[in-house]
Amino acid sequence: MTYSDAVASLYRLQKHGIKLGLERMAALSDRLGHPERDFLCLHIAGTNGKGSTASMTASILEAAGYRVGLYTSPHLVDFRERIRINGEMIPELDVAKLTAKILAEDQSDVCPTFFECTTAMALRYFADRRVDVAVLEVGLGGRFDATNIVAPAACAITTIALDHQEYLGDTLSAIAFEKAGIIKARVPVIVGSIEGDAFRMIEDVAQERQAQLECLGRDFAIQGTREHFAYRGTVWELDGLSCTLDGAHQLDNAACAIALLEASSSRGLSVTEAAVRRGLQQVRWEGRLxxxxxxxxxxxxxxxxxxxxxxxxxxxxxxxxxxxxxxxxxxxxxxxxxxxxxxxxxxxxxxxxxxxxxxxxxxxxxxxxxxxxxxxxxxxxxxxxxxxxxxxxxxxxxxxxxxxxxxxxxxxxxxxxxxxxxxxxxxxxx
The missing domain is CATH 3.90.190.20 (Mur ligase, C-terminal domain)
Known part of the structure; x- marks a missing residue:
C-alpha cells in the first residue's frame, strides 16, 4: 500500500460518518495490542483552545527532554500534521504500513470510522517509536471520543461554548457533561475559563470520580500580556514568561498547559522552570492568528x-x-x-x-x-x-x-x- 492509497482508504471510511461510542475503538485497540498502555498520556478537551493548549504542553515537555507524541485534528494541508513526535510529522511510509495493519485487523466486524482509525494509528505509532508521553487532543466532545480509551496522568478542559450541538447537546451544561467524560477516577483535571452551569457540571463529575479539580482563577492564575506574563499555581511561581502564539486568549491556554504539567508532576513527569520558558517561546501552532x-x-x-x-x-x-x-x-x-x-x-x-x-x-x-x-x-x-x-x-x-x-x-x-x-x-x- 502506498501513502496515497492509505490516505484514500482512510477517507473512504467517512461513509461510516461520526459514530459516538467507545466499543469500536476498544476492539481496535485490543487487536493492536493496546498501544495506549505503553506511554504516559495527557488528555485535553474543550470547545476552543484545546489544540493550542496541547501544542504548548507538548512543546514544554519536549524542552524538558522528553520524547513527545502529539495527536491533534483536523489537519490543515497534510494529513500527517495530525500525528507528530517532537514536532516531526509521521513519515508517509508509516502511514501506509499502519493503515494496512489497522484495516487488516478490522476484519469487517468493527467498521471503524475515519477518526477511530487515525486515533489507532497515532497510538500504535507512538508506542512503536517509544515516546515517553503523548499529548492527545479530543476530536469531538470527550465522553465518547475515540481518544477516551486512554488512562491519562492528568487531563484538562479548556473552555465550554456552543458548538457541535447536534452531537453534544444544545446547552452549555449538556456540552460540559460530554467534555467532562474524559475525567477519570482520581486523575487530576485542569479547568480553564469556565463558569456557571457548565463549571458546576464539571465539578459534579470530578467529585463523583474523586478527581482533584483545579480551575483557572481559583487554584492557578496568569497575569500580564503575551510578551510578558506571570503564572501562579500550586507548584510554580513564574515571572517574565512569554509565548509565541498571538492573541490575549492564549494566556488562558498557557495557564492550562502549565497547570496540567503541574498536576502531572506526581505521575512521573518532571519539568523545570527553564523548560516551561523555552517551550512557550518555541511553540508553533498553525492556523491560529x-x-x-x-x-x-x-x-x-x-x-x-x-x-x-x-x-x-x-x-x-x-x-x-x-x-x-x-x-x-x-x-x-x-x-x-x-x-x-x-x-x-x-x-x-x-x-x-x-x-x-x-x-x-x-x-x-x-x-x-x-x-x-x-x-x-x-x-x-x-x-x-x-x-x-x-x-x-x-x-x-x-x-x-x-x-x-x-x-x-x-x-x-x-x-x-x-x-x-x-x-x-x-x-x-x-
Whole structure:
C-alpha cells in the first residue's frame, strides 16, 4: 500500500460518518495490542483552545527532554500534521504500513470510522517509536471520543461554548457533561475559563470520580500580556514568561498547559522552570492568528464558532491601536452546520469589508447562501467562487497597511495555506 492509497482508504471510511461510542475503538485497540498502555498520556478537551493548549504542553515537555507524541485534528494541508513526535510529522511510509495493519485487523466486524482509525494509528505509532508521553487532543466532545480509551496522568478542559450541538447537546451544561467524560477516577483535571452551569457540571463529575479539580482563577492564575506574563499555581511561581502564539486568549491556554504539567508532576513527569520558558517561546501552532505575510498583513485564524469569533475580534481591534485608519478585510467561509450570524456578530463592528467564499467540501455553505443570510449585518462585501479567487480579491482591495484575515473554517484555511505554499492539499475531513 502506498501513502496515497492509505490516505484514500482512510477517507473512504467517512461513509461510516461520526459514530459516538467507545466499543469500536476498544476492539481496535485490543487487536493492536493496546498501544495506549505503553506511554504516559495527557488528555485535553474543550470547545476552543484545546489544540493550542496541547501544542504548548507538548512543546514544554519536549524542552524538558522528553520524547513527545502529539495527536491533534483536523489537519490543515497534510494529513500527517495530525500525528507528530517532537514536532516531526509521521513519515508517509508509516502511514501506509499502519493503515494496512489497522484495516487488516478490522476484519469487517468493527467498521471503524475515519477518526477511530487515525486515533489507532497515532497510538500504535507512538508506542512503536517509544515516546515517553503523548499529548492527545479530543476530536469531538470527550465522553465518547475515540481518544477516551486512554488512562491519562492528568487531563484538562479548556473552555465550554456552543458548538457541535447536534452531537453534544444544545446547552452549555449538556456540552460540559460530554467534555467532562474524559475525567477519570482520581486523575487530576485542569479547568480553564469556565463558569456557571457548565463549571458546576464539571465539578459534579470530578467529585463523583474523586478527581482533584483545579480551575483557572481559583487554584492557578496568569497575569500580564503575551510578551510578558506571570503564572501562579500550586507548584510554580513564574515571572517574565512569554509565548509565541498571538492573541490575549492564549494566556488562558498557557495557564492550562502549565497547570496540567503541574498536576502531572506526581505521575512521573518532571519539568523545570527553564523548560516551561523555552517551550512557550518555541511553540508553533498553525492556523491560529498565524501571520503569513506582512505587507499587507495576512492572517489565518481557525475560529469557527461565536466564542472563537469573539477572541478574533478582540485581537483584530488591537491591530488598530497604532493604526486607527487600518482597514480589516475578512475572507470568510463556513460550514453549513455552523452558527453563521452568531459567528459574525462580534466581528461586525471591527471588519470593514468581507469577501465571502467557500471551501471545496460538500459541507461548505455557498458564498451566495452566506451572503443572503448575513446581508443585513455585513459591511461592504463581495462574493468569490473559491479560496484562490477570494485571496486574490482581498489582496486587490487591501493597501499596504491593511489587514486580511482568512477565517470561519479550518478547511478554508487549509486550502489557502496549500495555495500560498504552492503544494498539493491532502483530503480534508468532510
Amino acid at each position: 498565524e501571520r503569513i505575510e506582512e505587507t499587507p498583513l495576512l492572517l489565518l485564524d481557525g475560529a469557527h464558532n461565536p466564542a472563537g469569533a469573539g477572541a478574533l475580534a478582540a485581537y483584530l481591534q488591537t491591530l488598530r491601536v497604532d493604526h486607527p485608519r487600518r482597514r480589516i478585510i475578512l475572507v470568510l467561509g463556513m460550514m453549513r452546520d455552523k452558527d453563521h450570524s452568531g459567528f459574525f456578530a462580534p466581528l461586525k463592528s471591527v471588519v470593514d469589508h468581507v469577501v465571502l467564499t467557500q471551501a471545496g467540501l460538500a459541507r461548505s455553505s455557498s458564498a451566495h447562501d452566506l451572503g443572503q443570510e448575513l446581508e443585513s449585518v455585513l459591511p461592504s462585501w463581495t462574493l468569490a467562487a473559491g479560496s484562490t479567487e477570494a485571496v486574490a480579491m482581498a489582496r486587490r482591495l487591501a493597501s499596504a497597511d491593511d489587514v486580511i484575515c482568512v477565517t470561519g473554517s479550518l478547511m478554508l484555511l487549509g486550502e489557502v495555506k496549500a495555495l500560498l505554499r504552492g503544494c498539493e492539499l491532502s483530503p480534508l475531513q468532510g
